[in-house]
Amino acid sequence: MLKKFYKIIIVPYTLTLLYLMFLGMGRFQYEDNQITVEPILSTLEFIHNTIGWKEIVVIVLGNILMFIPFGFLGWIFPQLKDLKRLLYVFVSSIVIVEALQYFTRMGIFEVDDIILNTFGVYLGWLLCRLVEKKFSRLVL
Structure with a gap:
């Protein structure tokens, strides 16, 4: 049951996420190509320079x-x-x-985004294993 729902929802979810990554959340086209390649440091700098916790979260x-x-x-x-x-x-x-964001100038190529996004996938993979183990009859 959960797998069927997932199969239906993942494509529109992915398209919505791509929209947000390129056009949503007040995106604009930068004048120059932007890249941030210092792992973790740019995120720490962002947290330090951001006044509101809402933006950080x-x-x-x-x-x-x-x-x-x-x-x-x-x-x-x-x-x-x-x-x-x-x-x-x-x-x-x-x-x-991320490269498309860089070349279209509709975002910044950020190594930290790659790290954080990958960590999210890893957490999802762990959650998937847990769901399969605990709720095997609902997953099918």
């Missing part, structure tokens, strides 16, 4: 939480039940998306 936790559903991709593609393969496919995909 939305950006930092959002970059994790919004990608948790991709940890369940093994329900659609059985080869992605393997964590290494899932992370390889995901990191490759998110690097392409």
Whole structure:
């Protein structure tokens, strides 16, 4: 039951997420291509320079939480039940998306986004294993 729901919802979810990454949340086209490649430091700097906790939660936790559903991709593609393969496919995909943000100037290529998004996928993968173990009759 959960797998059927997931299969129905993941495509519109992905499209909505892509919309947010390129056009939503007040996005605009930068005059120059932007890139941030210092892992963790740019996120710490963002937290330090941001006055409101709401912005910190939305950006930092959002970059994790919004990608948790991709940890369940093994329900659609059985080869992605393997964590290494899932992370390889995901990191490759998110690097392409970040590169598209860079080349279209509709966002910033940020290494921290890749790290946070990948952590979200990992948490999703752990959650998927837990759901399968605890609620096996609901998953099918």
